[in-house]
Amino acid sequence: MNDELVSLSELRLAIDAAFSESSNDVSLHRFLASRAKTMHRGIGFGDGDQVELLQEFVHRYIKQVPDVLAHFHKISLAAGVEDELEAFLHIAIDYFLQPLEITASHRGLLKIMDAAYLAHRLIEEVNDRFIGNAGVSISPIDNTEDNVVMHFLIGESLANELDLAVHYSVEMLISQNALFSKQSLMLYVEAQKQNQRKQQSVYKEESAIRLALNRY
Template sequence: MHSPANSPTQHHNMLLEQVGKVRTLIDDLSACTDETAALIARLQIRSSTLHSAIALPLDAAPLLLADFVVRYIEHVPDFIEAIHAITSDAGIQEQVDPLLKVALDYFLHPPELVRGHSTLQVLLAEAYLAHRLLEEINDRFITLCGSPLAPMDTTRANIVAHELIGEPFAIELDQAVLFSADILLTEHNFKGAAFDRFFAQHREHGWSVELSRWPCLAADRSIFLNFDGQK
């Protein structure tokens, strides 16, 4: 017997296939040495004008920031895969996957807003959109349900990315994220017994199991690994 066209298994496989496509896209574009050299040259200029809270030694700043950019971009599919697995285990993935699909679509179908820049600049903007959308969704679930959808906090990483992207472009990206979050949370229903159990469990027991299974969710620790001891 064939599975229904929109069966949970097909949804699961389609989303994981999209995660794989995004990983391949990121790997292919990040491997371009000319793009990496251009990024480091750009960061050499930007590093002298960053907010004082981002304190790095001037001689090492461009390489450290380039490493941050690569980690920040590469973590998007890792985060999405982790959230998908967590919500699948809880039986709420059909309601959550539309949120994750929008984050993936920033890479697979880039909005007009991010076009016209160099390859790694586009990847950074797409990653910023995805990270900010997940951050915004998490914040709204904390307000609505007393718990985030996933135990990651990318606030610090997003502030650094905002600085590297620069204004007014980063502000335009923020506005696009808020618009998307408003639409998603209006169009999709995030209620029901499974949702109630999911949030009640994590309000009571925390996220230690998920963090041990998905260490990438400790976002600041993993993205900022090479900043340790540099400040």
């Protein structure tokens, strides 16, 4: 398997194309303006226009997906579980290239926003399984809080349906007995635990994909 999936290049192109085609589209701004009016008080912002901050958050949330997936793939190679995790990477990419029917009502960046949520949630769920079963994280970021914000923006009904789609994919594809007992993964986990503090520092430096939205 190549160090970076060929389909990741397609994903980057698809995201760039979506932003280019939507450069003069105000539908996302209008959508976020309506959501900002009902924003949960637990989600705070820094100074500035609230809708503009939300839009910047959404843009960064979408654009970081390829980097997160690339790093996830890199870790799967290092742990020798690329064959087991490749299906998840392709599912995450297909969310963009072949959107789910339940997102059919959205267009442009709104549809890409849905796909980004699916991809981030998929990585979050797989990573949670690794933490629970192996005691280590294989994701370059903790995207839990950002996913909560995006869940609100997408809307409870649709977001819950997307969560179910992610949960179903994870349940269908992860075989815990086969994956978490694999010798290469066990060796990787042992090495990570021995050097956990140093490794966490490296991950933070390498990923450089922190969102700009400040929450207090």
